[in-house]
Amino acid sequence: MDRPIGVIDSGVGGMTVARELMRQLPNEELIYVGDTLRCPYGPRPKEEVIEYTWQMVHFLLKKQIKMLVIACNTATAFTLQELKATLDIPVLGVIQPGARAAIKGTDNLQIGVIGTEGTIKSKAYADALHQINPFINVSGLACPAFVPMVEQGVLDGPEAHKVVRETLEPLKQNSSIDTLILGCTHYPLLENMIQQVMGEDITVICSGDETAREVSVILEYYQLLYQSNRLPNHHFYTTGDKQLFEKIANDWFDTPILNIHSLQLEVTQQL
Known part of the structure; x- marks a missing residue:
């Protein structure tokens, strides 16, 4: 058509x-x-x-x-x-496709979700994941600094790396996730930095x-x-x-x- x-x-x-x-x-x-x-x-x-x-x-x-x-x-x-x-x-x-991909990617049923404040508060990813597998453990983290940074075209450099590292530190230190959903379509523009901070052993899912x-x-x-x-x-x-x-x-x-x-x-x- x-x-x-x-x-x-x-x-x-x-x-x-x-x-x-x-x-x-x-x-x-x-x-x-x-x-x-x-x-x-x-x-x-x-x-x-x-x-x-x-x-x-x-x-x-x-x-x-x-x-x-x-x-x-x-x-x-x-x-x-x-x-x-x-x-x-x-x-x-973009939520259901991302949730399905994350469940395929996880081995230990520990999945992290990073997104805007609205997305994390809505628990939309947790709900989507639990509809498929109620035994999934979901760790969510709002990353309010990421979208404004992307919208200004700041996608690399020392300051951007610092913001990504400091923002993700709580998730990295306090969870045993093996899979991370980029729960905002802005975040794939920062994917390389996110992967570096979280470590190569973490499977990063881009819902797009x-x-x-x-x-x-x-x-x-x-x-x-x-x-x-x-x-x-x-x-x-x-x-x-x-x-x-x-x-x-x-x-x-x-x-x-x-x-x-x-x-x-x-x-x-x-x-």
């Missing part, structure tokens, strides 16, 4: 999901919305996250998307069930990779896959600093991102 896939995130982090979608589904077109102006979502009240998420969804529905990917863990935790119940297109978040695999399965199931070969025309929208967004995007993607637009989201009523 020749309609785009919609991808939403609180900022630039969902690009980690978008890049994997582009790699695994090279013929599909994406429309990405990053609400960088109001990022991060993690410290915001649940009602505010729901409102902002719906604003992005309404924009994408006008673009006739055939599937919605919520590439934001906080938004997934607070809005996934409502969106699935309301929309007449498939909706996928798993999410892209599930998107492919869902599109095939609903017969929504684009069947021909083409060079897709992706579009990226940001509500914040376009130049910074463009810099981070072109540092992260393998090929230049040409269609980057500024966006002012409208306050709309939920469906």
Whole structure:
């Protein structure tokens, strides 16, 4: 079906999901919305996250998307069930795919989750993990410094290493995890530093990779896959600093991102 896939995130982090979608589904077109102006979502009240998420969804529905990917863990935790119940297109978040991958990866049933304050407080990952295996022990840690650092394009260097090391120290010292879920789509941009701090014996799970695999399965199931070969025309929208967004995007993607637009989201009523 020749309609785009919609991808939403609180900022630039969902690009980690978008890049994997582009790699695994090279013929599909994406429309990405990053609400960088109001990022991060993690410290915001649940009602505010729901409102902002719906604003992005309404924009994408006008673009006739055939599937919605919520590439934001906080938004997934607070809005996934409502969106699935309301929309007449498939909706996928990033939490369930990440949980399934972590259970495959763990040997000792000790799984760590790092994420925003909202994601950790919601216990969404713990709930998803325990639905599959009630004997999993989950250690969660909020990392509020990570998203602002990524949104500013600070992805390496001594100061970034210091922030990552000090933030993760409690999890490293007080748990026996063998698997760590990066429970925020911004965090894969810091993955190398996170792996260094936690140690090579820890399996790090990026939920974006798993999410892209599930998107492919869902599109095939609903017969929504684009069947021909083409060079897709992706579009990226940001509500914040376009130049910074463009810099981070072109540092992260393998090929230049040409269609980057500024966006002012409208306050709309939920469906």
